[in-house]
Amino acid sequence: MEEALNKQVNAELYSSYLYLSMAAYCETQLMKGFAKWLRLQADEEREHAMKFFDYIIEAGGTVKLAKIEAPKTGWKSIGEVFDEVYEHEMKVTGLIGGLMDLAIKEKDYATRNFLGWFVKEQVEEEAHASEIQGKIKMLGDVVGHLFWLDHELGKRE
Ligand SMILES: [Fe+2]
Ligand SMILES: [Fe+2]
Numbered sequence: 001m002e003e004a005l006n007k008q009v010n011a012e013l014y015s016s017y018l019y020l021s022m023a024a025y026c027e028t029q030l031m032k033g034f035a036k037w038l039r040l041q042a043d044e045e046r047e048h049a050m051k052f053f054d055y056i057i058e059a060g061g062t063v064k065l066a067k068i069e070a071p072k073t074g075w076k077s078i079g080e081v082f083d084e085v086y087e088h089e090m091k092v093t094g095l096i097g098g099l100m101d102l103a104i105k106e107k108d109y110a111t112r113n114f115l116g117w118f119v120k121e122q123v124e125e126e127a128h129a130s131e132i133q134g135k136i137k138m139l140g141d142v143v144g145h146l147f148w149l150d151h152e153l154g155k156r157e
Helices: 002-028 032-058 078-105 109-138 143-153
Strands: none
Touching (some): 002 032, 002 078, 032 078, 032 109, 032 143, 078 109
């Protein structure tokens, strides 16, 4: 369980890194609002990593930080970025599910309880990503149309 939780620290930090790379791409497209949303998302992923980090310590385990894989740096369009955000969140939901399966198998009730927060969080994460992806599709992934959505996402605090 401890090893799997350590892997999730890495996966959350990778998510943070990926969203930061996506934010950088949006900046090059002058989409400051999308970039801001992704920067804040990157911050959230780092907070997720820290929740696992703190839990491992609190549960008496050892945190073992590993190398973080480099994310890609180029996308074809804002639409492609958000297709990948949604895909990535679904992948993370699968990882959380895998951790939950292991906690159940090992009768690790404390970790099951800890993971409950993430199960709920992933429902929100997928919903947000899929909403933005859907709006981009409705706008036709056309730069001129996307400025309205860019403005909306720039309001995220
Ligand atoms: Fe996360
Ligand atoms: Fe996430």
